[in-house]
Amino acid sequence: MESLTPLTSVKPEFQPFKRWQGFVVALVVALLIVFLPFPFLSPAPSARIFRIEASNFEFSPSEIYVNPGDRVTLELISTDVVHGLSLDNYGISLSAEPGQPAKVTFVANQPGIFRFRCSVTCGNLHPFILGKFQVGQNTLLWRAIAGSILIIGFGFWSFRK
Amino acid sequence: MIRLEISRIPWVQTLLRNRWPQFLVRAVTFSGVIFTILAGLMGPLVGSYNFAVIFVWIAWWTALKLFFIPFGGRSWCSICPIPMSGEWLQRGGLITRAGKGWGMGKRWPRFFRGNWLQAWGFIIIGLFSAVTLTSARLTAFVLLFVVLLALVLSLIFERRSFCNYLCPIGGFIGLYAQTAPLELRVKDPAVCAEHTEKSCYINCPWGVYPLTLKTNTDCGLCMECLRVCSKDNIAVNLRPFGEDLKSKNQFRLDEVFLGLVMLSSVLIDSAIFLGSWGDLKSAAFAVGSIPWWIFVAAFLLVSLGILPGLYIFAVWIGVRLSGERSSLKQALSNQGQALIPLGLMAWIAFTVSFAFVKFSYVLPVLSDPLGLGWNLFGSAHLAWVGESTPFTAFIQVIILLVGLFWSFLSVWRASESSQPIKQAIPMIGFCFLFTLSMLWLLIG
Numbered sequence: 125m126e127s128l129t130p131l132t133s134v135k136p137e138f139q140p141f142k143r144w145q146g147f148v149v150a151l152v153v154a155l156l157i158v159f160l161p162f163p164f165l166s167p168a169p170s171a172r173i174f175r176i177e178a179s180n181f182e183f184s185p186s187e188i189y190v191n192p193g194d195r196v197t198l199e200l201i202s203t204d205v206v207h208g209l210s211l212d213n214y215g216i217s218l219s220a221e222p223g224q225p226a227k228v229t230f231v232a233n234q235p236g237i238f239r240f241r242c243s244v245t246c247g248n249l250h251p252f253i254l255g256k257f258q259v260g261q262n263t264l265l266w267r268a269i270a271g272s273i274l275i276i277g278f279g280f281w282s283f284r285k
Numbered sequence: 286m287i288r289l290e291i292s293r294i295p296w297v298q299t300l301l302r303n304r305w306p307q308f309l310v311r312a313v314t315f316s317g318v319i320f321t322i323l324a325g326l327m328g329p330l331v332g333s334y335n336f337a338v339i340f341v342w343i344a345w346w347t348a349l350k351l352f353f354i355p356f357g358g359r360s361w362c363s364i365c366p367i368p369m370s371g372e373w374l375q376r377g378g379l380i381t382r383a384g385k386g387w388g389m390g391k392r393w394p395r396f397f398r399g400n401w402l403q404a405w406g407f408i409i410i411g412l413f414s415a416v417t418l419t420s421a422r423l424t425a426f427v428l429l430f431v432v433l434l435a436l437v438l439s440l441i442f443e444r445r446s447f448c449n450y451l452c453p454i455g456g457f458i459g460l461y462a463q464t465a466p467l468e469l470r471v472k473d474p475a476v477c478a479e480h481t482e483k484s485c486y487i488n489c490p491w492g493v494y495p496l497t498l499k500t501n502t503d504c505g506l507c508m509e510c511l512r513v514c515s516k517d518n519i520a521v522n523l524r525p526f527g528e529d530l531k532s533k534n535q536f537r538l539d540e541v542f543l544g545l546v547m548l549s550s551v552l553i554d555s556a557i558f559l560g561s562w563g564d565l566k567s568a569a570f571a572v573g574s575i576p577w578w579i580f581v582a583a584f585l586l587v588s589l590g591i592l593p594g595l596y597i598f599a600v601w602i603g604v605r606l607s608g609e610r611s612s613l614k615q616a617l618s619n620q621g622q623a624l625i626p627l628g629l630m631a632w633i634a635f636t637v638s639f640a641f642v643k644f645s646y647v648l649p650v651l652s653d654p655l656g657l658g659w660n661l662f663g664s665a666h667l668a669w670v671g672e673s674t675p676f677t678a679f680i681q682v683i684i685l686l687v688g689l690f691w692s693f694l695s696v697w698r699a700s701e702s703s704q705p706i707k708q709a710i711p712m713i714g715f716c717f718l719f720t721l722s723m724l725w726l727l728i729g
Contacts, residue, residue, distance in 0.1 A: 179563075180567075181563055181566045181567055181570065182561075182562075182563015182564070182566065182567070183561070183563070184563065186561035186562065186563060187561055208670075210670040210672070212672035212673055212674070213672065213674060213675070217670070236675055236678075237678070237728060237729070239561075239672070239673060241642075241670065241672075243670040245331060245333060245334070248331075248332055248416075248419040248420060248570065249415065249419055249566050249567075249570055250331075250333060251332075251333050251419075251643055251646070252415075252419075252557070252558050252559075252566055253563070253566075254559065254560070254561050255561045256561045262728070262729065264675075264678055264679070264682065264728055265724060265725070265728055265729050267682075268682040268685070268686070268724045268728065269721065269724065271682065271686050272686060272689055272717060272720055272721065272724075275686055275689055275690045275693070276689070276693065276713060276717060278690075279690060279693040279694070279697070279713075280706070283697055283705075283706075
């Protein structure tokens, strides 16, 4: 009698816990992604001055990059109506009228990405006038990308035969 | 498959069977929409001080994405005020059917069925979003237009044709309701098959025959079938998240198109409202100007060209790699399931930074909804500048990664070939690329 050959192979099922070693490895890698310090070298802190022009509906420049520990001076210049600048997590708030710039100096002691936003109602798109203040490397983004790759790798591993 | 029939719990059963609780909630939401229209027309011109803008685009839109859809599926549709007046006319009574009712009861044209019009509606909303989200008057006019449109269509077409085929939000909710841990299904299909009256179908405002329900997409959770079923054969169940995506239901191409439009919309909204590109915001706002037309072209290019193109390319490569002879159309429909968790989690992640920061505007307008100098709850002057925190960003990353993993599972389940890995890899690449784009826009 002729032996029967299956026409289709059996589709692997999702079995994340079948081989616990792999699950533990994924967990350890996930913890490393979250907590491992990044080996980025930061230049020595220096004094940085930025003139930010605020208008409807933007800050210019809208992206500011500094190093951790830099002594940062922000000068807000309004080119049309009264605008404000509030920097998330730094507790910094400025307000400038046209022709009357406002200034603040602080130490960029919190690494990461922070938004600065208009804090004085200035027009229709006021709630969406935003800028980006980056201190050091954006480690969260790199960790998130590594996490995405881990998830895909873990997914394929979980579906093995 | 785990199911908990909550409609067996006596107080839940009473609540669902009685038409009054739902009517009262809908009366509140209906009053709310009328008040919102008035506030939009009569209140302050500045959007961030106007009840209409804050309550529609911050409070309600957020509640929909963070609460109603993820946990209740189409639960919002069961209390939605928009089709209410039309429904009263159709049945000739406020709570129960009285007499013949009003309306021509025509069938919705076959050519316009499915989610196509809803997807286009969402695209149109996106093209004008920067204006609509910030203008109180326009928000009011849009609401008024939608209420009147629903009313007029209910007088021409049968049942909830507007909700089924035209309402963009209905399409949004229906698509993502498939992930929800709440469902309405028949208990025993054999009982329905023998029951010749079909009172459930006759009384369903959505035109759904419960026996045919395989997903949450079409059921508006109005509970009419549960109330009229003489066999007590309708159940409301709690179930694990995403059960509809585990079934072998084949997606339709219009659902896939809607899913892709949702992905492009969340990408573009993130760029406009959470990005730091002033030129983009200005272009999106200056309706009718040359920059706006460029914005329209870019929006349509992403929504109708780049994203669908990448999706089709990924699916086509998958089919070729797997060596299967299945048609591309069938594969496009199957893999569409992955767009649902991917899109839902992206919208939730977007909402976390969009709404939590803007929540600072809610309390002041609650106290002074018409901008008349009132201070009803003592919170009229409580406005502060909201801010996002590192924790917010961390939560967004987790949400997006959950979406990626969930879509991975959906891609895998939808890969029907004997070489599922080969078929799945390109589509997983598509999901990965989308997740990276969202990560860059939200925390980059």
